[in-house]
Amino acid sequence: MNNRLKFNQILANLQQTCILCASHNGENLGLCQPCLKDLPWHTTTQCPQCALITNGGICGSCISTPPSFDATTALLTYDYPVDGLLQHYKYNASLNLAQTFASLFAEKKHTQLTMQNAINLIMPMPMHQNRLKERGFNQALEIAKLLSKTFAIKLDYTSCKRTKHTPPQASLNLKERIKNIKGAFSCQQNLQHLNIAIIDDVMTTGASLNELAKTLKQAGAAHVECWVMARTLPK
Ligand SMILES: [Zn+2]
Ligand SMILES: [Zn+2]
Incomplete structure (x- = not known):
């Protein structure tokens, strides 16, 4: 450190x-x-698969183009002041904020973790090693470590790597994001029969999470869900 x-x-x-x-x-x-x-707590009347706000049913987008992940839990809506908090966390390495987000997420998720959807593995959104060098820490990994400890679920941040160094997704539109992230991950491990939770700070279009989920499923994962601290909603 x-x-x-x-x-x-x-x-x-x-x-x-x-x-x-x-x-x-x-x-x-x-x-x-x-x-x-x-805080803008993310409502429960959301698409269970991608966490967009609906009346609780699956959204049109998930019906027409089903994502590779099976479910999403979002703690907060990416809106004021959550945007500022997450930016501050990411760019100032305020590790106390990782604790804040992880504790709040664990509190929300606690009641939903049933035997039926038991998660065997917690995996943070991998960061390319060049970006890791720039920033000094992976914001998703710090939250994942804490959630792994809280739920006593194994943490894995080595099996899957980000092998393609891509421009930040934030500057791109949906089509460009999908193209940008395609083939960005590689997984060396056999993940057969595993139920995996991917941890990320923000879910915007879901393009990165979808690409990672696709890679995990190709490596054999049975079930993949996204646990995100905040979800961007279309304006
Ligand atoms: Zn206050
Ligand atoms: Zn959806």
Whole structure:
């Protein structure tokens, strides 16, 4: 861990102030109760497969072009102030925010983890090694580590790699995103019979998650679901 990461962790332990309103009631999540309550929590009346808002049924897009993943759980809607929190987490390596997101996600997911859809493996969205060098940490991996510990589910961040260094998806439209991400992952491991949860910070069009899910299914995975901290909704 580099010095900047260490410094941020020390800072996090010192700070009990709320990240959003700077009141001194940040408690252990770094957010005070009123700010927590005001977050744009992702509604449960969503497409079970891709988490777009519907009346609870499968959305038209998942019916016409079914994605390779089987289900999605989104904690928050990617909107103010979640966008700022996630940007801050990603670009400042605020590891205390990984703890915040993981704890909130675990709380939401806890009641849904039944024997029927038991997950055997937690896998973070892989980052290309060039980008990892630039940023110093994989934001999805830090959250995945915490969720793996909380749920006592095995963590795997080595079997599947991002072998294609691509421009950031954020600058591209849907068609370009699909093209950009095609063939970006490679998986060396036999994943036969495994039920896998992919962890990512934000799901926008779902193109990266879909490509990764496709790769995991090709490696034998039986069931793949996406666990994302925030879901972008069409404006
Ligand atoms: Zn607050
Ligand atoms: Zn859908």
